[in-house]
Every structure is written in structure tokens, then in C-alpha cells.
Amino acid sequence: MNDTGRYLDRMRSTAPLIHNITNYVAMNIMANVLLAAGAAPAMVHAREEVGDFAALSQALTVNIGTLDPAWAEAMATAAQVMQQAGRPWVLDPVGVGATRFRQDVCAQLLALRPSVIRGNASEVLALAGLSAGGRGPETTDTVDAAEAAAADLAQRMGGVVAVSGPVDYITDGKTAYRVANGHPMMTRVTALGCSLNGVIGAFAVGQPVLEATVAALAYYGLAGEQAAATAIGPGAFGAAFLDRLYAITPEDLTAGAMVTPA
Numbered sequence: 001m002n003d004t005g006r007y008l009d010r011m012r013s014t015a016p017l018i019h020n021i022t023n024y025v026a027m028n029i030m031a032n033v034l035l036a037a038g039a040a041p042a043m044v045h046a047r048e049e050v051g052d053f054a055a056l057s058q059a060l061t062v063n064i065g066t067l068d069p070a071w072a073e074a075m076a077t078a079a080q081v082m083q084q085a086g087r088p089w090v091l092d093p094v095g096v097g098a099t100r101f102r103q104d105v106c107a108q109l110l111a112l113r114p115s116v117i118r119g120n121a122s123e124v125l126a127l128a129g130l131s132a133g134g135r136g137p138e139t140t141d142t143v144d145a146a147e148a149a150a151a152d153l154a155q156r157m158g159g160v161v162a163v164s165g166p167v168d169y170i171t172d173g174k175t176a177y178r179v180a181n182g183h184p185m186m187t188r189v190t191a192l193g194c195s196l197n198g199v200i201g202a203f204a205v206g207q208p209v210l211e212a213t214v215a216a217l218a219y220y221g222l223a224g225e226q227a228a229a230t231a232i233g234p235g236a237f238g239a240a241f242l243d244r245l246y247a248i249t250p251e252d253l254t255a256g257a258m259v260t261p262a
């Protein structure tokens with residue numbers, strides 16, 4: 001894949017409305033990430049309105065980071081709208097291995113066929129049923145260890161699975177890519193994984209989902225590399241990261257993307 005920049009260009013040209021049911025930690029950070037990238041975010045989670053709002057949106061992201069039963073109901077309602085409309089929706093199974101409640105809610109959401117599942121290695125392993133553990137939002141496993149689980153999950157779901165980490169792994173169960181962009185500083189700022197889901201959703205609007213997900217991860221990782229080159233620590237990095245998401249051009253992305261077939 002050497003045309004990653006085209007996916008960024010198309011996303012920015014439509015500035016898609018992305019409906020996010022995300023956690024309290026991520027809401028503000030994720031909205032800023034989406035605005036910097038060139039999309040239009042909305043954080044909407046009330047059971048009474050998620051269905052109507054999803055119907056207006058071009059993509060949905062669902063994140064179980066700060067789950068409660070009312071939110072779980074809202075997530076299923078919104079995901080069902082997207083599934084029926086054939087529009088992309090992204091699931092982030094934050095900390096799914098940690099509790100029974102998260103596992104049960106994810107099982108219900110998987111039945112609604114997410115277009116993309118994006119998680120770290122521990123989350124993908126737990127979601128595939130290959131590990132019951134995990135401490136919470138941070139990974140304790142390597143991406144390599146989760147690759148077979150990702151392929152299995154993608155085949156079972158009929159969607160794309162993206163395992164993020166030092167080198168990301170993205171597969172639809174048949175074709176797979178690795179993306180080597182990124183910087184370890186990205187793990188020192190909370191909610192950057194959560195915010196990535198929005199960027200994936202935005203890239204996936206009207207574009208082939210596997211390739212759009214790869215391009216989104218390359219773009220995100222490139223912004224992380226560039227931000228880390230100037231930042232003295234996590235605080236400055238967070239601001240520089242938004243600035244780089246805003247500044248990277250389609251040409252920069254095509255030149256800087258480190259994508260290989262897996």
C-alpha cells in the first residue's frame with residue numbers, strides 16, 4: 001500500500017461526522033484529535049437519543065472504557081443503526097479481559113458485527129477468548145502474540161481487526177499489514193488509543209475499510225513520531241501531537257508511512 005495519503009485527502013475533503021460513545025477519560029482528547037485531523041466529532045451517549053444521532057452520523061465509535069449498564073444499552077442501539085445502514089462502526093474493547101461485565105457487553109456488541117475492532121494486544125487476545133486476564137487499559141502482551149487471535153477474530157466477525165502497539169498489525173482475516181510508524185511516548189498520554197478509533201472511523205467513511213484502517217494507523221503513528229521529535233515530555237507531546245495531526249499533508253503521509261504486507 002503506497003497511497004496512504006489519498007485516504008487522508010479524501011477524509012479531509014468530506015470532514016465526516018463521527019459519533020463517539022467513548023469513556024470519560026477520552027472524550028475531550030478524542031474530540032480534539034478528530035478536529036485536528038479534519039473530521040467532525042460528537043460525543044453522544046444518552047439511550048434516548050443515540051439511535052437518532054447515529055442515523056445522522058457517517059461513522060460510529062464505541063469504547064467500553066468507563067462502562068455502565070445504561071451506556072451498554074446505548075452502545076448496542078447505536079451500533080445496530082450503523083449495522084443496518086451499512087455504515088462503519090469501530091469497537092474498542094478497553095480492558096475487556098479484566099471483568100465479566102466487560103466480556104458480556106463485548107459479546108453482545110460483537111453480534112452487531114463491528115466494521116473494525118481496534119485494541120491493544122491484551123485486549124484482542126481476551127476478546128478472541130484466548131486469554132482471560134489483563135489488568136485494564138494497558139497491554140501486557142506483545143503484538144506478535146496477538147496476531148493469530150486477530151486473524152481468527154476478523155474471520156469470525158467478517159470485519160477488520162487492528163492490534164496497536166510498537167508495530168501495528170491490521171487484518172481482515174485474509175490480507176494483513178504491519179505499520180511501523182509510532183513512538184513510545186504515545187503510551188505516556190492517556191486516551192491516545194481511544195482517540196485513534198475516531199480517526200479510523202473517519203478514514204473508513206466511503207473507503208475500503210482494511211486499507212483505510214492501515215492508512216489511519218500510519219497517519220497517527222507518523223504524527224506521534226513527529227511530535228516526539230520536539231516534545232520534552234508527555235505534556236508537550238500531547239499538544240505537539242495535535243499540531244502534527246493538523247499539519248501532516250497527504251504527501252507527507254505517503255512519504256512517511258511505514259506499511260508492509262504481513
Ligand SMILES: Nc1ncnc2c1ncn2[C@@H]1O[C@H](COP(=O)(O)OP(=O)(O)O)[C@@H](O)[C@H]1O
Binds near residue numbers: 121183184185191220
Ligand atoms: N511502543 C510503541 N512504539 C511506537 N508506537 C506505539 C507504541 N505503543 C503504542 N504505539 C502507538 O500508539 C497508538 C495507541 O496504541 P496503544 O498504546 O496500543 O493503544 P491503547 O492506548 O489502547 O493501549 C497507536 O498508534 C500505536 O501504534
Ligand SMILES: Cc1ncsc1CCOP(=O)(O)O
Binds near residue numbers: 026066
Ligand atoms: C485510563 C482509563 N481508564 C478507563 S478508560 C481509560 C482510558 C484508556 O485510554 P487508552 O486505552 O487510549 O490509553
Ligand SMILES: [Mg+2]
Binds near residue numbers: 092119120193
Ligand atoms: Mg485502549
